[in-house]
Amino acid sequence: MKTTKGNILVVDDDLNLLEVIRMRLESAGYDVVTAACEEDALSSVRGSAFDLSIIDLQLERGSGISLMQEVHGINPEIPVIILTAYGSVESAVEAMQKGAHNYLTKPFDHRELLLQIGRALENRRLGSEIKRLKGLIEERYEFSNIVARSDKMQKILGLVSHIAKTDSTVFVHGESGTGKELIARAIHVGSSRKDQPFVAVNCAAIPETLLESELFGYEKGAFTGAAQSSKGLFAQANKGTIFLDEIGDMPLSLQSKSLRVLQERLFYPLGSDKPVSVDVRVIVATNKDLHKEVSEGRFREDLFYRIYVIPVELPPLRERKEDIPPLVDYFINNLNTRMGKKIKGMAPLAMQKLMLYDWPGNVRELQNSVEYAMAMTQHDVISGDLILQTGGHAPERLRSLKEARDDFERGYIIHLLELTNGNISRASELAGKYRADFYILLKKYKIRPETFKKGQ
Ligand SMILES: Nc1ncnc2c1ncn2[C@@H]1O[C@H](COP(=O)(O)OP(=O)(O)OP(=O)(O)O)[C@@H](O)[C@H]1O
Numbered sequence: 001m002k003t004t005k006g007n008i009l010v011v012d013d014d015l016n017l018l019e020v021i022r023m024r025l026e027s028a029g030y031d032v033v034t035a036a037c038e039e040d041a042l043s044s045v046r047g048s049a050f051d052l053s054i055i056d057l058q059l060e061r062g063s064g065i066s067l068m069q070e071v072h073g074i075n076p077e078i079p080v081i082i083l084t085a086y087g088s089v090e091s092a093v094e095a096m097q098k099g100a101h102n103y104l105t106k107p108f109d110h111r112e113l114l115l116q117i118g119r120a121l122e123n124r125r126l127g128s129e130i131k132r133l134k135g136l137i138e139e140r141y142e143f144s145n146i147v148a149r150s151d152k153m154q155k156i157l158g159l160v161s162h163i164a165k166t167d168s169t170v171f172v173h174g175e176s177g178t179g180k181e182l183i184a185r186a187i188h189v190g191s192s193r194k195d196q197p198f199v200a201v202n203c204a205a206i207p208e209t210l211l212e213s214e215l216f217g218y219e220k221g222a223f224t225g226a227a228q229s230s231k232g233l234f235a236q237a238n239k240g241t242i243f244l245d246e247i248g249d250m251p252l253s254l255q256s257k258s259l260r261v262l263q264e265r266l267f268y269p270l271g272s273d274k275p276v277s278v279d280v281r282v283i284v285a286t287n288k289d290l291h292k293e294v295s296e297g298r299f300r301e302d303l304f305y306r307i308y309v310i311p312v313e314l315p316p317l318r319e320r321k322e323d324i325p326p327l328v329d330y331f332i333n334n335l336n337t338r339m340g341k342k343i344k345g346m347a348p349l350a351m352q353k354l355m356l357y358d359w360p361g362n363v364r365e366l367q368n369s370v371e372y373a374m375a376m377t378q379h380d381v382i383s384g385d386l387i388l389q390t391g392g393h394a395p396e397r398l399r400s401l402k403e404a405r406d407d408f409e410r411g412y413i414i415h416l417l418e419l420t421n422g423n424i425s426r427a428s429e430l431a432g433k434y435r436a437d438f439y440i441l442l443k444k445y446k447i448r449p450e451t452f453k454k455g456q
């Protein structure tokens with residue numbers, strides 16, 4: 001097998017120079033990947049691990065500095081050497097301030113290039129060892145509300161702690177209930193924006209007609225009923241983070257309107273011709289396959305490439321079952337406080353059931369199951385018969401998540417009412433809910449509590 005001194009990405013729109021550098025570096029024993037534009041460079045960085053990158057300052061489209069920042073958004077550890085034209089020292093200095101390892105002025109001597117590469121790689125080797133040791137200490141405390149025993153989740157936390165420190169757009173993908181919002185909040189809290197607002201917008205929950213004014217705000221008189229002007233969610237998130245949840249469900253009309261703000265951090269409130277500029281970190285989440293949505297014309301390709309900068313893929317719970325026991329402990333602890341109980345844990349059979357189940361609703365479904373069992377149990381250890389009574393058999397997995405969730409909730413409420421003979425106060429207390437909220441659930445599922453009153 002061929003061993004090389006390192007894997008290097010070279011980005012320049014001057015194809016001749018690109019070839020020259022490639023030949024020089026290859027003959028010096030490096031592996032080289034070349035890219036003539038930003039898009040190719042980024043997709044290479046996403047696809048493989050590089051030890052170093054050489055980027056031309058003046059790319060045909062966009063600047064090398066912003067490309068460098070995007071590369072660092074994906075992998076902050078890659079040292080970048082910037083190539084600048086003779087005389088653009090200011091930009092070179094800016095590049096250094098923004099995280100370049102060093103710069104070279106064109107035309108450069110190839111020995112000088114090799115020397116710099118050698119130094120950068122040595123530096124990186126030392127630096128990453130120190131970081132690794134530090135990280136072992138820091139990461140453990142940073143995300144105390146995220147349970148992550150599995151390798152998969154540990155890796156994600158590692159990634160999250162790195163990207164929190166950048167300002168790049170993060171694209172969180174995962175099935176329902178896998179913790180997308182939790183991760184989005186963790187990124188915000190781990191960032192320098194943590195003391196500024198975190199504004200979450202559920203793009204699927206707000207009606208299409210309202211979403212635009214919700215996001216961008218409106219001027220007084222922009223439409224009937226707009227008696228006063230209103231600040232939109234983007235403006236509210238200024239200096240902080242905006243979390244566009246379920247972005248895959250954003251209506252096409254609004255996708256085009258969102259493009260500008262994501263591209264230029266600039267938007268027009270409804271009924272206004274004065275642009276408003278904002279400084280926001282953008283995090284988006286979806287459980288949809290956006291590649292597919294794009295190819296089927298339901299999601300704009302240009303918007304997709306704006307938001308698909310740093311992808312974070314949350315694995316379903318069934319692919320990381322090691323997380324189940326610590327998650328159960330975590331939920332029991334939290335719920336003990338909330339419900340005023342002293343449950344110690346799961347009986348072996350109960351844990352076995354949890355481990356064997358497939359968890360289509362992921363962590364949220366597990367949380368609900370633990371909550372249900374804790375509400376039901378009369379003992380301080382939860383027995384197996386309280387686990388997954390309402391689901392878990394193969395055909396049921398064909399239902400939609402919402403149906404399954406609703407069924408669970410309905411079954412849970414019915415159990416509570418049976419247990420308490422239809423006593424709403426007791427039932428809502430056991431559920432850890434306010435009476436008013438409990439009534440809303442009764443109404444939602446059309447359950448009549450009086451039918452649970454026993455005897456005369
Ligand atoms: N690793 C974890 N550790 C602790 N709690 C978790 C973890 N993952 C998820 N949860 C909890 O599970 C619930 C669901 O998580 P969250 O709302 O972040 O999921 P989601 O992916 O946004 O779901 P949806 O697609 O349904 O919106 C939350 O109560 C969250 O706190």
Ligand SMILES: [Mg+2]
Pocket residue numbers: 180181245
């Ligand atoms: Mg969510």
